[in-house]
Amino acid sequence: MFRNQYDTDVTTWSPAGRLFQVEYAMEAVKQGSAAIGLRSKTHVVLGCVNKANSELSSHQKKIFKVDDHIGVAISGLTADGRVLSRYMRNECINYSFTYESPLPVGRLVVQLADKAQVCTQRSWKRPYGVGLLVAGLDESGAHLYYNCPSGNYFEYQAFAIGSRSQAAKTYLERRFENFVDSPRDDLVKDALMAIRETLQGEALKSSICTVAVVGVGEPFHILDQGTVQQMIDAFEIAGEQEVPATDPDAAAGQEAASEQGAAADEGVAPMDI
Amino acid sequence: MTKQQANWSPYDNNGGSCVAIAGADYCVIAADTRMSTGYNILTRDYSKICKLADKCVMASSGFQADVKALQKHLAARHLIYQHQHNKQMSCPAMAQLLSNTLYYKRFFPYYSFNVLGGLDNEGKGCVFTYDAVGSFEKVGYSSQGSGSTLIMPFLDNQLKSPSPLLLPAQDAVTPLAEAEAVDLVKTVFASASERDIYTGDKLEIIVINADGIRRDYMDLRKD
Numbered sequence: 001m002f003r004n005q006y007d008t009d010v011t012t013w014s015p016a017g018r019l020f021q022v023e024y025a026m027e028a029v030k031q032g033s034a035a036i037g038l039r040s041k042t043h044v045v046l047g048c049v050n051k052a053n054s055e056l057s058s059h060q061k062k063i064f065k066v067d068d069h070i071g072v073a074i075s076g077l078t079a080d081g082r083v084l085s086r087y088m089r090n091e092c093i094n095y096s097f098t099y100e101s102p103l104p105v106g107r108l109v110v111q112l113a114d115k116a117q118v119c120t121q122r123s124w125k126r127p128y129g130v131g132l133l134v135a136g137l138d139e140s141g142a143h144l145y146y147n148c149p150s151g152n153y154f155e156y157q158a159f160a161i162g163s164r165s166q167a168a169k170t171y172l173e174r175r176f177e178n179f180v181d182s183p184r185d186d187l188v189k190d191a192l193m194a195i196r197e198t199l200q201g202e203a204l205k206s207s208i209c210t211v212a213v214v215g216v217g218e219p220f221h222i223l224d225q226g227t228v229q230q231m232i233d234a235f236e237i238a239g240e241q242e243v244p245a246t247d248p249d250a251a252a253g254q255e256a257a258s259e260q261g262a263a264a265d266e267g268v269a270p271m272d273i
Numbered sequence: 274m275t276k277q278q279a280n281w282s283p284y285d286n287n288g289g290s291c292v293a294i295a296g297a298d299y300c301v302i303a304a305d306t307r308m309s310t311g312y313n314i315l316t317r318d319y320s321k322i323c324k325l326a327d328k329c330v331m332a333s334s335g336f337q338a339d340v341k342a343l344q345k346h347l348a349a350r351h352l353i354y355q356h357q358h359n360k361q362m363s364c365p366a367m368a369q370l371l372s373n374t375l376y377y378k379r380f381f382p383y384y385s386f387n388v389l390g391g392l393d394n395e396g397k398g399c400v401f402t403y404d405a406v407g408s409f410e411k412v413g414y415s416s417q418g419s420g421s422t423l424i425m426p427f428l429d430n431q432l433k434s435p436s437p438l439l440l441p442a443q444d445a446v447t448p449l450a451e452a453e454a455v456d457l458v459k460t461v462f463a464s465a466s467e468r469d470i471y472t473g474d475k476l477e478i479i480v481i482n483a484d485g486i487r488r489d490y491m492d493l494r495k496d
Contacts (some may be wrong), residue, residue, distance in 0.1 A: 065356070089353070089356050090353075092353050093349050094349075096349070097345055097349050136310075160358065265332075
């Protein structure tokens, strides 16, 4: 995608029937650091890569607890993510207050999607520049949703977003059929492996990743660094990858671009390398 | 032309009594479980006590519908606090929040007479007592509700509260041991049940200490 005369306003259609500002917002998601999610019948695991800007700073929080039964991992403009998390928390609290029962995940993501859609149809607003992986448990089971800046949302067995997420997606695609009946610890291990895929050779340590779990009988919580490091060591997945990572990068770039429905112009941004 | 009087009241009094006693490293909160209206009993098994935070418990007598609404409101506010601060609210913080919440409805009050009990940040017992519109005070012990006029003088006698006019300010936290305080509470309710018609059936006792929160029951007169 390159600059053109139809991309100034979110309320301007292009002749090809595209809203470029919305697509640019989705690009922002691809620039953020990776976040992955996967689920079984009873548990959902979220993971993300935490890269601090410099050695002096702390890393940004990218996984938020929304309620005991819902959590969210974000990728993109973290400030937008924070604001949306606050909205989600509020919705959960209000629903609980009125109905004395937890807000079903499916309802929450629809509300979130509608909120995002509003920003694609107002000239004085801009789309949220953040993609959300919403993990939650309700009466109908464990769920993982992906909410787009476009206002679309999809349910997934497993998904990855953000920079270098294609590598994780390929890993997940190979394994996802087994996830449904996976025990909790295996799910966490798969999440860590998926995160490792996005690191492209860098050693996986608990200091650069965050993992959170929600499941039956287990309220949403972020695993503490000690536990995560133990799991990394136990599964012996730290250190350089012995097998060459994943598909060739060019193919990966094309795949990702075509997913968004955009022509793969010069738009293979640095993210999917 | 005499002034028109309301022929309907939004309030009702469901009766009952609450007590809280603060100790050096524990806090006892107790309330009976009888819910009444007029001269009738609605149920013998209704809890007036609500856990607001890890180390903070509230007992409220008065109009239980308002009490329930107040408890839900505080629980929601506590959730927000936890999201923002990543920790539980301390008892003194909850005490201030309760006061502000009550005063917010100064001109259509929660008909709720509360005692808040728990451990402060240092693990010492603390009790806060309120009126219906949020006036509150940190005390060593307190009682509210229909039996409070019978209970309070007895607690004053047993727990020897120093005068609040004395300087330097003296801590009213009782030197009694936890078991003795629980015993005192049981005695006090047994006495109140004798003469207060709205107090009786069962006594629910909550004890908060460093190990956590414990709940006990004791039967009271059912007449």
